[in-house]
Amino acid sequence: MFHTAQRVLAGLCVAVSMVFIAMPTVKAQSPDGGFEAKLVVVDLGEILRKAEATKKVRALLDEKRDEFQREFSQKEREMLSREKELKSQQSILSPESYRKQVAQFQADVAEIQKQIQARRQSLDNAFQSVQNQIKDIAIEIITEFSTENDFDMVLNRQSAVIFKNQLDISQIILQRLDERTKNARFEIDEKPSGE
Numbered sequence: 001m002f003h004t005a006q007r008v009l010a011g012l013c014v015a016v017s018m019v020f021i022a023m024p025t026v027k028a029q030s031p032d033g034g035f036e037a038k039l040v041v042v043d044l045g046e047i048l049r050k051a052e053a054t055k056k057v058r059a060l061l062d063e064k065r066d067e068f069q070r071e072f073s074q075k076e077r078e079m080l081s082r083e084k085e086l087k088s089q090q091s092i093l094s095p096e097s098y099r100k101q102v103a104q105f106q107a108d109v110a111e112i113q114k115q116i117q118a119r120r121q122s123l124d125n126a127f128q129s130v131q132n133q134i135k136d137i138a139i140e141i142i143t144e145f146s147t148e149n150d151f152d153m154v155l156n157r158q159s160a161v162i163f164k165n166q167l168d169i170s171q172i173i174l175q176r177l178d179e180r181t182k183n184a185r186f187e188i189d190e191k192p193s194g195e
Helices: 002-022 046-052 050-088 093-147 169-181
Strands: 026-029 035-040 153-158
Touching: 035 169, 046 050, 046 093, 046 169, 050 093, 050 169, 093 169
Parallel strands: 035 153
Antiparallel strands: 026 035
C-alpha cells in the first residue's frame, strides 16, 4: 500500500510538472472538486516601468522640464536684476514710494512662484494622465491575452505571496505593450488648466 501511494504521488508530481512546463498556468480546484481555475500572475508595476512608451514619455517630460527650467531661469534673472535696481533706488525714492515698489516687487515674485508651482503640478498631472493611458493599454492586453489562453484569473504579482516563475506572464505582456505602442505619439500638455 505504501508503494502504491508513492507511485500515485510520483505520478501526480510528474503531471503537475508537465502543467508548468507545457503552459504557464496553475490549475486550482475548488474543495468539492467542481471547478478548476487556470491562474497566472503579472507584475503591472514592472511592466509600466520597463515599457518603451514610459521611456518615451519620461524623455518628453524631461524635455518639457528643461524648457520650463530655462523659461523660469530667465524670469529669475530678471527679478534679481529688478531687485538690485530697486535696492539702488532706495536712497533716491521717498519711503512711501519705495515701500510701494517693494510691495509690487514682492507681489510679482509671489506670482512667479505661483506660476512655477502651477506649471510643475501641470507637468506632473500630464505625466500621470499619459501613464494612466499606458496602464489602460496594458490592462487591455492582459485581458486579451487572458481570453486567448482561457485563463480564469490573472493576479497582480504583489497580491501573490508564493508562485512559480513560470506563472509570471509579465514579459509577454511587456513585449505586446511595446509592440502596440511603438508608433504611438504621446503629448504632455504642460499648461495649467486655467490658461
